Each structure stands twice: as structure tokens, then as C-alpha cells.
Amino acid sequence: MTKLRSLLLYFYIAVKKIKLYWKVMEPIILVHGGAGDTPLSRIQEKFDGNRKSVEAGYKVLQNGGSALDAVEAAVRVMEDDGIFNAGYGSVLNLEGEVEMDASVMIGSTLEAGAITVVKDIANPISLARLVMEKTPHLLLAGAGANKFAEEQGIPRLSPGQLVTPYARSILEEFKKQKGINTKKIPGGGGTVGAVAIDKNGHLAAATSTGGMNGKMVGRSSDTSLIGSGTYADDNIGAVSTTGHGETIARYCLAHAILKTMQYENKSADEATKETLKKMTAKLHNTAGAITISKDGEVGIGFTTDRMSWAYRKGNQYHYGIEPDQDFTKELE
Numbered sequence: 093m094t095k096l097r098s099l100l101l102y103f104y105i106a107v108k109k110i111k112l113y114w115k116v117m118e119p120i121i122l123v124h125g126g127a128g129d130t131p132l133s134r135i136q137e138k139f140d141g142n143r144k145s146v147e148a149g150y151k152v153l154q155n156g157g158s159a160l161d162a163v164e165a166a167v168r169v170m171e172d173d174g175i176f177n178a179g180y181g182s183v184l185n186l187e188g189e190v191e192m193d194a195s196v197m198i199g200s201t202l203e204a205g206a207i208t209v210v211k212d213i214a215n216p217i218s219l220a221r222l223v224m225e226k227t228p229h230l231l232l233a234g235a236g237a238n239k240f241a242e243e244q245g246i247p248r249l250s251p252g253q254l255v256t257p258y259a260r261s262i263l264e265e266f267k268k269q270k271g272i273n274t275k276k277i278p279g280g281g282g283t284v285g286a287v288a289i290d291k292n293g294h295l296a297a298a299t300s301t302g303g304m305n306g307k308m309v310g311r312s313s314d315t316s317l318i319g320s321g322t323y324a325d326d327n328i329g330a331v332s333t334t335g336h337g338e339t340i341a342r343y344c345l346a347h348a349i350l351k352t353m354q355y356e357n358k359s360a361d362e363a364t365k366e367t368l369k370k371m372t373a374k375l376h377n378t379a380g381a382i383t384i385s386k387d388g389e390v391g392i393g394f395t396t397d398r399m400s401w402a403y404r405k406g407n408q409y410h411y412g413i414e415p416d417q418d419f420t421k422e423l424e
């Protein structure tokens with residue numbers, strides 16, 4: 093009997109050690125569809141878009157795919173949707189054009205890629221990934237980034253193909269209101285982002301945006317800046333942010349959230365909410381963020397009126413858009 097007991101104990105310790113060595117994680121994909129004053133009429137469409145995005149990302153993770161592949165797949169779905177301010181549906185600059193920013197980062201090696209002020213491509217997030225994987229650089233801008241896209245075989249769309257009637261209408265509204273109101277996010281946000289942890293415990297983050305409605309031509313946003321819009325580190329967590337870009341960039345928001353987790357021993361949710369509150373108190377402007385910690389904790393926060401978000405962990409699907417909202421669904 094004692095022999096059997098010590099054998100069982102031995103087996104238990106061995107399994108624990110193996111698990112520690114090959115960190116087997118429950119995969120999670122968490123997405124956002126932008127922080128801002130989303131009109132009530134667009135809430136359901138945002139929920140639908142976030143659900144499709146989570147489905148795409150989770151499928152990758154379920155099949156044993158990497159966090160990087162999952163966040164790219166999730167963001168691509170939202171870039172194609174039309175309801176979000178990214179890819180098709182991006183807000184317009186003062187001259188009525190779409191100029192997009194995106195960034196991606198992997199937590200295992202801290203490799204990252206970004207693009208800014210890019211025109212006429214469907215999926216900026218995939219171009220950011222190519223910058224990471226195929227160039228010695230971190231960030232490509234404007235005409236150079238578009239040239240690289242062509243070299244990589246990414247089709248160039250015709251001018252105006254990414255412009256939706258909604259984007260055109262809010263630019264008109266913005267122009268009527270005369271000029272850039274730096275304290276508000278004109279156009280109600282809608283940037284998209286995703287963070288994921290895969291079964292090997294690796295993290296990745298991705299963010300994509302059309303920027304700000306009525307922005308100056310050539311304006312580049314926080315979404316293209318590693319540390320502001322996007323950050324991932326397997327030793328801490330992964331973050332994607334959204335909101336007033338100039339404020340997020342000055343606060344290095346994504347990195348600030350992770351440092352709060354690392355040095356102040358806060359959970360992903362505490363760090364996300366508290367860092368956002370501190371940023372808003374100091375810089376008097378608003379934002380939102382989503383976070384996954386290295387242990388698979390989820391963090392969601394925003395100081396804007398709304399931010400649509402959704403995640404899947406196992407068979408649990410969670411989503412919301414208002415403060416403190418958390419709808420839960422049990423999936424098959």
C-alpha cells in the first residue's frame with residue numbers, strides 16, 4: 093500500500109514537472125472594436141463584428157495555432173467588416189482619404205512590426221506582420237510602406253475603395269463643426285485590436301486603425317507605435333489600446349499597463365483599469381485597453397463612454413460595450 097502511495101506521489105510530481113516545463117495553457121483570444129462614444133445604432137453591429145473576429149482567432153488557437161496567427165486572423169476580420177475604423181470602414185483625413193496604421197508584436201522574442209500612413213490595402217495588420225518577418229526594420233511609413241506591400245504581392249486597391257458612406261458622412265459632420273477638437277475623439281473610435289495566449293503560453297498583440305476622423309494628412313497614430321498601441325511580453329502579458337492617440341502615445345499606454353502588472357503586482361484587470369484612470373487624470377483625455385496576462389487573466393478597461401470587446405476562453409464567450417457590462421454565453 094505504501095509502495096503504491098509513493099508511486100502515485102512520484103507520478104503526480106512528474107506530471108507537475110512536465111506541465112511546468114511545457115506550459116500547457118488554456119488558449120484565449122480577446123478583441124476590442126474601439127473606445128469612444130459609439131452611437132447606440134451601431135452597438136449590435138459591433139457585437140456581431142467582435143463575435144466573428146473572436147471566432148476566427150479562436151479557431152486558429154483551437155487547431156493548435158500560434159497567438160500571432162490568432163491575433164492576425166481576428167484583426168483581419170474586423171478590418172474587412174466595414175463597421176470598424178480599420179481597413180474598410182476607416183475614418184477619413186481632411187482630404188477625404190483613408191490613411192491607416194497597424195502594429196503587431198510577439199511576446200516570446202519581443203519581435204514587432206508596424207506600418208503607418210498606408211493607403212489602399214485591405215489588411216494593414218498583415219503588412220505590419222510582414223515588416224516584422226521580412227525586413228530588418230520595425231516601422232515603415234507612407235509611400236515606402238505601400239511600395240513594400242506591392243513587392244510582397246499585396247494587391248493595391250483603387251482610391252476610395254476603403255471609404256464607406258458612414259465615414260464620408262462623419263467627415264462632413266466634422267467639417268461642419270469646424271476643425272479638430274483635440275479633447276474628443278471625433279468619429280466615435282472604432283480602432284480594432286486583439287490579444288491572445290496560445291496553448292504553449294506564448295502571447296501576441298495586434299492593433300489596426302484608420303486613425304482620427306478629420307485628421308491632418310500624414311498624421312500618424314499611437315496604433316503604429318510599439319509600447320503605445322501594442323505590446324507583448326511572454327514574461328508579463330499582451331496589450332492592445334484604443335482611444336485618443338496623442339494621449340496614448342504620450343503615456344506609452346500599452347507598456348505602462350504591463351509595467352504596472354510587473355512592478356506593482358497588479359492583476360491584468362486591475363492594471364488595465366488603474367493605468368487608464370491615471371492616464372486620463374493626468375492628461376485629461378480618454379482611451380481603452382485589453383490585456384491578457386502570462387497566466388491567462390483577462391483585463392478590460394476604458395475611460396471613454398463605451399468600448400466594444402469580446403473574448404473566448406474554453407466554452408465561455410464574454411462580451412460587452414458599456415462600463416461594467418459582461419454578457420456571458422456558454423458555447424458548444
Ligand SMILES: NC(=O)C[C@H](N)C(=O)O
Pocket residue numbers: 126127128177277280281282283301302303304313314315333334335336337338340
Ligand atoms: N479610435 C482610436 O483608437 C483612434 C486611434 N488611437 C488614433 O488616435 O488614431
